[in-house]
Amino acid sequence: MATFSAVTRQHILQAIGEHDSRGRDDFLGVYGFAPDDGYALLHEGRVYEPRAIVGVAHRYATGRLGIADEVAVDAATAVLRKRGFDVTEPAVATRTPVAAARPARAPRSTTRTSTPRTTTRASSAAPERVAPICPTCSMTLPATGVCDYCG
Structure with a gap:
């Protein structure tokens, strides 16, 4: 079980x-979280989805992703x-559901601009590779696979 004592406000803001x-969809897909x-x-x-944000903030804090489970x-x-931070809980039957309070997406414009887009987007289906962690000191391992601290 992950502990989140190392997660600071700055890590959450990074996430x-x-x-x-x-x-939203790419973020949840890459890290394996559900809404x-x-x-x-x-x-x-x-x-934002609270579990996904905290899981990724844990990654920024420790180098290890807090997985969905x-x-x-x-x-x-x-x-x-x-x-x-402000977090809302599930709405009771007498209150308005949180999903209804979510802002609607603005419709996409169908007009083309004169300059073509040159950026390419990576597939959202491929999960991001999680860096290996030293089993002794829990630090992120460098590309060599040998911990700089433990040897």
Whole structure:
């Protein structure tokens, strides 16, 4: 089970930044997380999946991804709240569901611009390679595979 004591607000903000740059579906797909039913991290008017954000923030903090099976939704929400973030819980039948509060995506423009796009996007199906970890000191191993600290 992953512990999240090393995860700081800055690590969470890094994970949010990666989420914003990749997009929700790619972010969840790369790291193997599913959407959290009813739970939502709210930050600067945007909605994020709490477990995925904390799992990736754990990777920024320790070099090891907190995989979906290790990140419980209650632990993720507790970490996020301790670090000063707003997390909503599943709506009760008398309240409005959280999914309805999510902002709708703006429709894509169908008009073409005169300059062609030259960027290529990687496939979202391929998961990101997780760096190997030293079994003794839990530090990320360099490309040589030999720990710089343990030898």
